[in-house]
Amino acid sequence: MADRTGGLWAWLAAVAMVVFAVVPAHAEDGYELWMRYDADPAAKVALAARIGEVRSEEGADASIVVAMAELRRATSGLSADTDRATLLGTAASPAIAALRLPLDRVGEDGFILRSMTLDGRPTTVIAANRPVGVLYGAFHLLRLAQTGGLADRIDVIERPRVGLRLLNHWDNLDRTVERGYSGQSIWDWWKLPGHADPRYTDYARANASIGINGTVLNNVNASADSLTAAWIAKAARVADVLRPYGIRVYLSARWSAPVELKETATADPLDPAVAAWWNAKADEIYRAIPDFGGFLVKANSEGQPGPQDYGRSHADGANMLAAAVKPHGGIVMWRAFVYSETDPEDRAKQAYSEFRPLDGVFADNVIVQVKNGPIDFQPREPFHPLFGAMPKTPLMIEFQITKEYLGFATHLAYLAPMWEEVLVADTHTRGPGTTVAKVVEGAVDRHRLTGMAGVANIGSDRNWSGSIFDQANWYAFGRMAWSGSATAQDIAREWIAQTFSRDLAVVAPVEAMMMASREAVVDYMTPLGLTHLMATGHHYGPGPWVSDLARPEWNPVYYHRADGDGIGFDRTRGGSNAVAQYAPPVARRFADRRTVGDEYLLWFHRVGWDETLASGRSLWGELVHRYDRGVAGVGDMRRRWAALEGRIDAERHGEVRDFLAIQEKEAMWWRDASIAYFADVSGRALPAGTRAPARSLDEYKAISHPHAPGHH
């Protein structure tokens, strides 16, 4: 080295040492999610060279601005010595219009990424019909780069499978989150509208990066206060932050709000004063939030008020609200998650019974939001029979990203395989191939409104989702709402590459963990089609013995029906006949013990303890086997993860390691408590070679969790 540069060299080296030493202190806490870009300077320099000069003729548009900023962030503002360029824009830009790209194929939100030579410069074009599509394209380009999929020449055309890609926050106004396991609500209502936490911007970035374009800010069990002027101002400030990222704000509406706010005497949807109140309220909201998305409503469900309180139907209620937002371009999402307080009918049948007769009655800016299964976000449910059964009504599917029934944040369960299982299920409602996905995509009945909603797992925790692996569920929800072709496995792989490493030595074991994780949870919680076996209230841990709750369908014993002879809920013609709500080919498959499959066996059938299953084991033996398999599955995950020590940064590795230890202990608890109970109720001895539960049934029954999170 030349002497005269030595001092400067030493200084620079010192700077580099200092800075590198400082960076890791809090860089590995998960805050960056899947948008870590490359920590490796060489890769960053290469990406900067590839992106080159970032150009657009629409630099005045807020979405184009953030798209350009994201490309610069990914390359840390490095301007590499290159003649390459990236050109962003819509057809409103002459430079893009001149390219005559097939933008008619990408719809409102899609984009085209194409390598072209413009004025002699190798250029990556990111084009779309709207600025937000350009933003999605920029994020897709960065995703390709991060996952190693950025070929030297690219030609990508993407458009999303559904139009409404929404998060549902079950966030209360006091900042608690119902069924939230990642701290408080990220909405710091108290400081709004005066202060908008910079974190809202990172929330918007993360969501836009996976195509999410709307967010319902408050809990479906809504407070009337969320519709007061003070709260509209708070929502408006959030909307201002989210707008450049193409994310519209929606609110959950409490049906009885005008009465509770003492501004009307009734909430009867056919009362003109009520309609007038909602019209004026919609006007007020749209003055503050010109692109307000609309209302989400949980009505006449689990104690919530609704139009039935006045002898009116769900459609009467939805249509009245829809009329209020229609002049502003808003929509109403009306939830079909209902079951009666008095109806003795099988709970799994009630939503179908109540909503199917309303098909064709809803206004054209109403979409009915249906949970993936007929009960309530259990580890495994068959698809909801409403899918395909309301052809004249757009239906959006509601998934739960937060893991109310799958172990909260400390159990690792990658949910995309569960969602995929539902989406690929064939409803047969218009012949074979009428999958739930096609119904939801609106392809079957050509609906204008289409959508997927995910109950958010986002909170104030530094890592956003309560655990690193729960970030994958947020990510996967967005990617599945966008892409009709990416599988759960594809999505796992791209998430791992962006979150941990592209090294196959990391990707392969982590992918194996993720892909097996949900099935392990099913095995140690609700094997063989059992469901709703959890403890009361907080829904954490086993409670198959619970039988003393006020309503029959709140009790686990209602669902498993175990006694000395057998176990399972007969939903065939001889039982509740819930199978009849499915199209005949599906109904036949579910109704037949030979074709239903072990995964839904006890959901649809009552089976004797000693009957032999396909495995050759008795039902009782198979049940115990599955519980053991679930525990073993968690053990496998622990071992795989332990072997990754040193390949994953210490902070994230340590968190996952701790959580897997908790999960294994609790999988054992589920297994032991459930086996102890079913042995007792069945009067069966444990199969030979089975490890006995560690504690007595009474001891398991005595376990309580008085301060569990998410239960408000």
Next chain:
Amino acid sequence: MADRTGGLWAWLAAVAMVVFAVVPAHAEDGYELWMRYDADPAAKVALAARIGEVRSEEGADASIVVAMAELRRATSGLSADTDRATLLGTAASPAIAALRLPLDRVGEDGFILRSMTLDGRPTTVIAANRPVGVLYGAFHLLRLAQTGGLADRIDVIERPRVGLRLLNHWDNLDRTVERGYSGQSIWDWWKLPGHADPRYTDYARANASIGINGTVLNNVNASADSLTAAWIAKAARVADVLRPYGIRVYLSARWSAPVELKETATADPLDPAVAAWWNAKADEIYRAIPDFGGFLVKANSEGQPGPQDYGRSHADGANMLAAAVKPHGGIVMWRAFVYSETDPEDRAKQAYSEFRPLDGVFADNVIVQVKNGPIDFQPREPFHPLFGAMPKTPLMIEFQITKEYLGFATHLAYLAPMWEEVLVADTHTRGPGTTVAKVVEGAVDRHRLTGMAGVANIGSDRNWSGSIFDQANWYAFGRMAWSGSATAQDIAREWIAQTFSRDLAVVAPVEAMMMASREAVVDYMTPLGLTHLMATGHHYGPGPWVSDLARPEWNPVYYHRADGDGIGFDRTRGGSNAVAQYAPPVARRFADRRTVGDEYLLWFHRVGWDETLASGRSLWGELVHRYDRGVAGVGDMRRRWAALEGRIDAERHGEVRDFLAIQEKEAMWWRDASIAYFADVSGRALPAGTRAPARSLDEYKAISHPHAPGHH
């Protein structure tokens, strides 16, 4: 530059650019508190040169390990080319023992920092009697470096003013925080003991850096569940993290815990079964936490159970608990914050009346914890009359760091001047100069137990305290508990230097803001000795009109007593005679309108609206003047802060800017609502030239905050 190094140069420059570009993304969110060390590489290199080789013969001790690690962190591990060294240790280390330092002068927690030449090397010695003292010394060295006070040769001897320097967390087991305005509890109980958030370590570092040596983990309004085996295990895991930092864990004990846990039939302290239960419970806790500090108790206060429920005294209760922890070296901190549900006596007098007769009756491991003033953490109160009045009983002072009554996290109020005002107050109980500080330091009556408690303002918010400036209150509490000589102003200055900048252009205006801030709050909330004027429940915003609460002393009207003639609480001989609880010279000063001073005027006196004050204004005119002055003071802070744009990083500058805007708006609200009310009740017109309130009194009365934080 030499050509052959050009490529490497470019690479290094690129690396530096990348890294510098990445660092600021989330580096300025306040997480690093006052431990930012030097972002400036040159200063870091200089500090590394000064510290040199870090040596100790006690590298096996956990506290020495963290002390050495902190020195390395401050210099980012740079080993500078220097022959200097830093030698750490206790007299157990031969190298330290050989120096014959006057360690007899520093007590258990103090330290000596001394520049010496050892074996020909310029060495900074950090010596103490216990490893934790060495840790405090290391932090002090770094504080000197960060504040520009590290002279080339140093000779510092420090010992703390009190032995117990404790945080009181009012944290509930469901992770809510009573009177918490910075998110949830940092204790993620649900994940404990399986997972200890890495943040606990940073909590420990921050507290150790300012000398805090104990923390009460749970709310004084305690749940019995905190004493179950499950929760003891959680507390033990936290204790394991805190131990190397010299921080002992304490728990708040619910008096009725054994009854609520169904393990005893009574909680009578004189019942042997009750004493046996607590003995066994203490044994159980000490098995899990060998250095457990002891119990904090709020008994027979605001509805909490206590020994008086069984006809026993506070001393009966405290002594029974004290006996349980005594064999293990534990203590009991018994709160004197009591007022009766039935006693019609002036609330300000009740704690004194109840506790003074118990002087000399408490066991020797009991310390009575007394709030700084006789009511409840109001913006200004005279010192509590118990200080100096219980010579045979050690008293620790309780300050509230969280700002329940001073505007939560969005109002800037530096509390150290308020605490200082109380500490320097002269009780005259043993003649002139018997300050509250001397009483608390145990110097007056030579008590072994001495302490200060601060109700923590720490939560899960990224910035720990809800706002950047509230970090200063945490910092100042620790520093005041340690140092008997540092003034509120000294502490503000050192906090600013470490948190923002050593540049006088920053320090001077920020110091001016801080030092004026609390007085501004007094002016716009409770001027002239008024007190307890806030809205009900959440305690946010004005509510001087509130008169309908169940107990008289819950109502603001109880405190201000305004009517058409005058305002104020007569606590002279002609009134409640609360002045008589103070030593005669103090009582005389407070009782005399001419000597009481405007700041306590209406605390002790009832004054006619038209009476003339020292200012020459009428009382009514002065009241309005003070409200206006408070609002103007916030305006001053806003202007000073706005002028610092560009000198403070954008993220922290923006947060403070937003909060000051909120504060100014709300100071105006306090001023307007209070003036509207007092004008109404007094029947006085506004003084000439006074701006009329923006809204009507009824409108102010109608303001509600149904989802305010901290109110559980």
